[in-house]
Amino acid sequence: MDIIAAKRDHRRLTDTQIDWVIDAYTRGVVAEEQMAALAMAVYLNGLDRAETSRWTAAMVNSGTTLDFSDLGKATTDKHSTGGVGDKITLALTPLVASFGVAVPQLSGRGLGHTGGTLDKLESISGWSAQLTPAQMRAVLYRVGGVICAAGADLAPADRRLYALRDVTGTVESVPLIASSIMSKKIAEGTSSLVLDVKVGSGAFMKTREDARLLAETMVAIGQDAGLRTTALLTDMTRPLGRTIGNALEVREAVEVLAGGGPADVVELTVALAREMLTLAGLPDADPATALADGSAMDSWRAMIAAQGGDPDAALPTASCTHDVVADRDGYLVRADALGFGVASWRLGAGRARKEDPVQAAAGIELPVVVGEPVRAGQTLFTLHTDEPARLDRALAALDGAWKVAPGDSGEPPAARESVILERIGG
Incomplete structure (x- = not known):
């Protein structure tokens, strides 16, 4: 009661009060x-x-922590606040690992319109997200990169508190968001961290000011914990890349690892890799060379195989597709990230509750991106699903989410100059 009243009355909480309340809540003493x-x-x-x-420290101390200091390698990690078409972790982890740096990436699953890295990787035949700490350490030592689910004993206070916030209208609190993210990353045992904080309609933070505040708060938490931390604010007003959905995004990530892929995905992957490698003590490393010479692809194949996956297996394809075509010549001038994210979710690529299944093959392909010219009858995007009954609701989510303007309309194509808006920390 004293602690509730103190914060209710705008007073600072002491270290002792914070430590006690987080510990007591985790143990079930606090109702x-x-x-x-x-x-x-x-x-x-x-x-x-x-x-x-x-x-944040109290939530870290509520459970076990991982320690990779004996690996003989620098460790670094990246966290994204989530978006639409955000497959960056898939290519980024093996890319950084190809430079001899250990990347212990504990990832999550999608919820709502935001995709989850583990869901994407589980579209690969045989691949498993469930690793024990000993298995995780072995893969890190042998391969350098690992992407897996966090154990239940890692920051358990955060798991309980997040579920409570979700049903009490308290999710949108910057200190609570920041401490939730950072408690898991600090407990993970990495030595440095790069944050990809998304901004725009498809992101949790809709404005640049809110995203900057969250990034600055998380960077400060990392610094206070002795964790070298920087952040990039990145654009999420439109989908990232040309695919949304689990297997579709894996395919696109492999294209990046093969030296191709959409320009915005490559740009962000390389930029985040440079940040991670600099924090890991390799400021002169050039990630672009590892994409060009095949070493990042070699790292990907080893990483997938180490977790039971077959990097050569065909990815799932949907049994039903539906094309949306342009009704005029012109330019694609709008593709709203939220609308496309919700449509992909409704096609089966996402879930409404964390226990819901997802379709590996569901999602959306975007052969045309904002700023590019189109001809009447040309396919603008293709919907993929294994359940044709889902198409109508997905198309409803896209109503108003895209626009083709004629070339003489005076509405200029809004090509994205850069996905990176700002850097924070360092």
């Missing part, structure tokens, strides 16, 4: 309704930097 009241007080009145860092 759900009491923690809900405290979460709402934090949502309304905030936490300062010292409080946020201590809150």
Whole structure:
């Protein structure tokens, strides 16, 4: 009661109060309704930097932590706040690992319109996200990169608190978002971290100001914990790349690893790799060379095989496709990330609840991206699903999400100059 009242009345919480309440809540001593009241007080009145860092540390200390200091390699990781078509982790992890750096990537699953890295990789035959800490360490030592699910004993306080926030209207609190993300990353045991904070309609943070605040808060938490941390703000007003959906995005990531792929995906992958390699002590490394000479692809194949996957297996394809075509000549001038993300979710690529299954082959291909010319009758995008009954609702989500303007309309094509908006930290 004293702790709830303190934050309700705009007072700072002491280290002792924070440590006690997080520990007691994890053990079930603090009732759900009491923690809900405290979460709402934090949502309304905030936490300062010292409080946020201590809150994060208390959540880290609620469970076990991983330690890879004996690997004999520098360790680095990346976290994305989530978006539409965000397959960056798939190519980025083996790319950085190809330079002899260990990348312990604990990833999650998709929810709503935001895709999940583990869902994407599970479209590869035989690949498993479930590794014990010993297995994870062995893959890191042998291959350099690993992408797997976090164990239940890693920051368990965050798991309980996130579920509570989800049903009490307290998700949109920057200190609580930042501490949730950073507690898992600190517990993961990496020595450095690069954050990809998305901005726009398809992102959690809709404005650049909100995204900057979240990035600055997370960078500060990392620095206070002794974790070298930087952040990039990146554009999520439109889908990233030319595919949305699990197997479709794996295919596109492999294209990047083969030296091709969409320009925006390559740009962001290389930029994040440079950040990670610099933090890992390799500031002169050139990630683009590893994409060109095949070493990143070799790392990908070894990483997939080490987790039971077959890198040569054919990826799943949908039993039903539907093309949406241009009704005029002109330019594609809008492709709203949120609309396309919701449509992909409705096709079966995402889930409404964390226990729902997903379709490996569902999603959307975008052969045309914003700024490119189109001809009447040309395919703008193709919907993929194994359940034709899902098409109508997916098409409804796309209503108003895209626009073709004639070349003489005076509405200039809005080609994206760069996906990277800003760098924070360092």
